[in-house]
Amino acid sequence: xxxxxxxxxxxxxxxxxxxxxxxxxxxxxxxxxxxxxxxxxxxxxxxxxxxxxxxxxxxxxxxxxxxxxxxxxxxxxxxxxxxxxxxxxxxxxxxxxxxxxxxxxxxxxxxxxxxxxxxxxxxxxxxxxxxxxxxxxxxxxxxxxxxxxxxxxxxxxxxxxxxxxxxxxxxxxxxxxxxxxxxxxxxxxxxxxxxxxxxxxxxxxxxxxxxxxxxxxxxxxxxxxxxxxxxxxxxxxxxxxxxxxxxxxxxxxxxxxxxxxxxxxxxxxxxxxxxxxxxxxxxxxxxxxxxxxxxxxxxxxxxxxxxxxxxxxxxxxxxxxxxxxxxxxxxx
Amino acid sequence: xxxxxxxxxxxxxxxxxxxxxxxxxxxxxxxxxxxxxxxxxxxxxxxxxxxxxxxxxxxxxxxxxxxxxxxxxxxxxxxxxxxxxxxxxxxxxxxxxxxxxxxxxxxxxxxxxxxxxxxxxxxxxxxxxxxxxxxxxxxxxxxxxxxxxxxxxxxxxxxxxxxxxxxxxxxxxxxxxxxxxxxxxxxxxxxxxxxxxxxxxxxxxxxxxxxxxxxxxxxxxxxxxxxxxxxxxxxxxxxxxxxxxxxxxxxxxxxxxxxxxxxxxxxxxxxxxxxxxxxxxxxxxxxxxxxxxxxxxxxxxxxxxxxxxxxxxxxxxxxxxxxxxxxxxxxx
Numbered sequence: 001x002x003x004x005x006x007x008x009x010x011x012x013x014x015x016x017x018x019x020x021x022x023x024x025x026x027x028x029x030x031x032x033x034x035x036x037x038x039x040x041x042x043x044x045x046x047x048x049x050x051x052x053x054x055x056x057x058x059x060x061x062x063x064x065x066x067x068x069x070x071x072x073x074x075x076x077x078x079x080x081x082x083x084x085x086x087x088x089x090x091x092x093x094x095x096x097x098x099x100x101x102x103x104x105x106x107x108x109x110x111x112x113x114x115x116x117x118x119x120x121x122x123x124x125x126x127x128x129x130x131x132x133x134x135x136x137x138x139x140x141x142x143x144x145x146x147x148x149x150x151x152x153x154x155x156x157x158x159x160x161x162x163x164x165x166x167x168x169x170x171x172x173x174x175x176x177x178x179x180x181x182x183x184x185x186x187x188x189x190x191x192x193x194x195x196x197x198x199x200x201x202x203x204x205x206x207x208x209x210x211x212x213x214x215x216x217x218x219x220x221x222x223x224x225x226x227x228x229x230x231x232x233x234x235x236x237x238x239x240x241x242x243x244x245x246x247x248x249x250x251x252x253x254x255x256x257x258x259x260x261x262x263x264x265x266x267x268x269x270x271x272x273x274x275x276x277x278x279x280x281x282x283x284x285x286x287x288x289x290x291x292x293x294x295x296x297x298x299x300x301x302x303x304x305x306x307x308x309x310x311x312x313x314x315x316x317x318x319x320x321x322x323x324x325x326x327x328x329x330x331x332x
Numbered sequence: 333x334x335x336x337x338x339x340x341x342x343x344x345x346x347x348x349x350x351x352x353x354x355x356x357x358x359x360x361x362x363x364x365x366x367x368x369x370x371x372x373x374x375x376x377x378x379x380x381x382x383x384x385x386x387x388x389x390x391x392x393x394x395x396x397x398x399x400x401x402x403x404x405x406x407x408x409x410x411x412x413x414x415x416x417x418x419x420x421x422x423x424x425x426x427x428x429x430x431x432x433x434x435x436x437x438x439x440x441x442x443x444x445x446x447x448x449x450x451x452x453x454x455x456x457x458x459x460x461x462x463x464x465x466x467x468x469x470x471x472x473x474x475x476x477x478x479x480x481x482x483x484x485x486x487x488x489x490x491x492x493x494x495x496x497x498x499x500x501x502x503x504x505x506x507x508x509x510x511x512x513x514x515x516x517x518x519x520x521x522x523x524x525x526x527x528x529x530x531x532x533x534x535x536x537x538x539x540x541x542x543x544x545x546x547x548x549x550x551x552x553x554x555x556x557x558x559x560x561x562x563x564x565x566x567x568x569x570x571x572x573x574x575x576x577x578x579x580x581x582x583x584x585x586x587x588x589x590x591x592x593x594x595x596x597x598x599x600x601x602x603x604x605x606x607x608x609x610x611x612x613x614x615x616x617x618x619x620x621x622x623x624x625x626x627x628x629x630x631x632x633x634x635x636x637x638x639x640x641x642x643x644x645x646x647x648x649x650x651x652x653x654x655x656x657x658x659x660x661x662x663x664x
Contacts, residue, residue, distance in 0.1 A: 169602030278468035
């Protein structure tokens with residue numbers, strides 16, 4: 001994972017753009033949020049990424065309706081679409097047709113379109129909620145470590161170093177595999193998803209924590225913090241009412257850039273058999289099933305692979321745009 | 333300098349102890365909380381209670397967890413005996429215990445699998461550093477050119493593609509369709525040429541993802557540094573442009589690249605697991621994935637410990653390299 005970086009150039013052009021239309025209007029106050037929005041609106045690539053992201057979220061939310069309209073139930077078998085001798089789809093290109101938009105799965109003939117659509121649900125839900133877990137933990141520990149310093153900072157920083165040096169994927173697979181399928185009265189794929197969210201989020205918080213800590217270190221010496229302190233504000237007030245609002249920009253940037261990483265982690269875990277359990281469809285699981293048959297039926301690998309690629313790329317493009325728009329080096 | 337290295341080595345030992353403690357905790361405390369028994373796992377499905385009790389005694393699973401942990405650490409340093417009455421098995425140091433599944437000692441398995449993963453990681457690492465940093469520098473020097481835009485688009489695609497997907501695509505095209513390369517592991521000592529040839533495809537696939545990240549990072553850092561005053565000074569005093577770039581700009585660019593390299597080594601273990609699974613290479617990652625699905629605790633502990641050891645050791649090397657690359661860094 002790379003830290004968000006400032007790309008010189010983007011800010012200057014954005015500033016020039018803003019300056020260019022200034023004389024036309026009377027001087028008006030612009031909040032930082034509004035400036036960021038104006039910049040983001042000009043960034044066509046980021047907007048394209050954002051549009052795809054919104055579409056994907058809609059697809060995930062309305063998966064049953066979309067599948068009802070354009071596909072077949074995800075677990076329905078269509079053995080009539082499969083060559084009984086070879087086990088591969090009868091029609092060319094993995095059986096893509098008017099009835100099966102993305103073709104069918106080899107051997108059992110399940111509709112790939114509906115499996116990809118339902119897979120989006122797992123992928124996005126896990127990625128979003130894991131990012132929420134990571135951001136909450138990272139912000140809390142980062143702000144506390146940065147503000148209090150001393151042994152608190154030393155402890156939190158060492159824990160973050162340790163977590164970052166861990167072979168994370170190994171630990172995540174190990175953790176996911178020892179947790180049984182039914183836990184405290186809950187059963188089914190919900191348990192696995194909850195475990196995935198907590199574990200991916202837990203290993204993600206140090207990345208957020210480092211950034212929040214660094215920013216807090218710089219902010220705590222500022223006059224407004226001192227002013228609040230001299231007025232008798234409590235620690236909680238200073239941390240969450242004075243410091244936190246000024247940390248929103250870097251946290252937002254990091255969250256948007258963390259979601260694609262989480263999508264890749266979830267897919268990797270599913271690929272290794274540590275993701276959600278079948279029959280719940282997920283993209284990584286489909287790719288893992290494709291390992292043995294893609295020589296005969298490459299479309300079965302390409303479809304879920306493209307689904308991951310398009311989703312992650314869209315989030316990355318959008319995240320880059322948000323980063324440029326919220327760049328703290330840009331002034332009002 | 334010497335004091336620094338000694339202090340870091342002490343930190344390495346502490347980190348490794350924490351890693352073993354956490355892994356131990358995952359496999360003994362999580363099953364305890366959720367109801368499971370390692371001895372029953374070891375004995376297999378249809379074992380009678382007396383056999384399970386015998387195994388528990390022999391493996392020392394009847395002792396408190398903390399005693400078991402102490403024995404495990406002692407076994408690593410000095411070897412240990414497994415005894416059940418007169419039935420004594422000696423396990424020489426470094427003793428990682430016996431696989432629950434195959435009942436073979438773990439250490440020979442680790443030394444057997446290690447060269448595969450090491451070859452994969454080192455080759456990929458060299459490849460991505462050369463390609464990634466080279467591409468980034470060229471892009472920064474010719475900012476906005478066709479080369480820059482093509483390289484950065486490719487890099488963005490690279491960070492959005494899962495390794496196992498590119499791996500399968502590469503196999504489909506270069507191995508199954510064109511018959512150019514086959515993937516296999518031949519020990520380096522046996523035939524260096526065959527070694528490189530057999531690993532070339534996994535190297536390229538694994539390096540592609542990281543090269544993309546490093547190209548983006550190098551480009552951004554280089555652009556920022558080229559705007560610094562000391563670069564202008566270097567040019568003003570009449571240094572040739574290649575000298576300015578190599579001696580002044582490139583050297584400063586390497587510092588953040590090294591930081592990220594240290595962080596990515598932990599992730600590289602994950603990348604190696606996925607690459608080994610995709611290309612069916614019999615490395616540590618494959619061993620870990622199989623051990624995790626078998627709940628084979630000693631093998632998982634062994635692999636995790638070896639992986640953590642190398643991540644931490646490589647981080648130490650990276651930190652020492654800092655001082656070599658960046659004259660502003662003093663190790664004290």
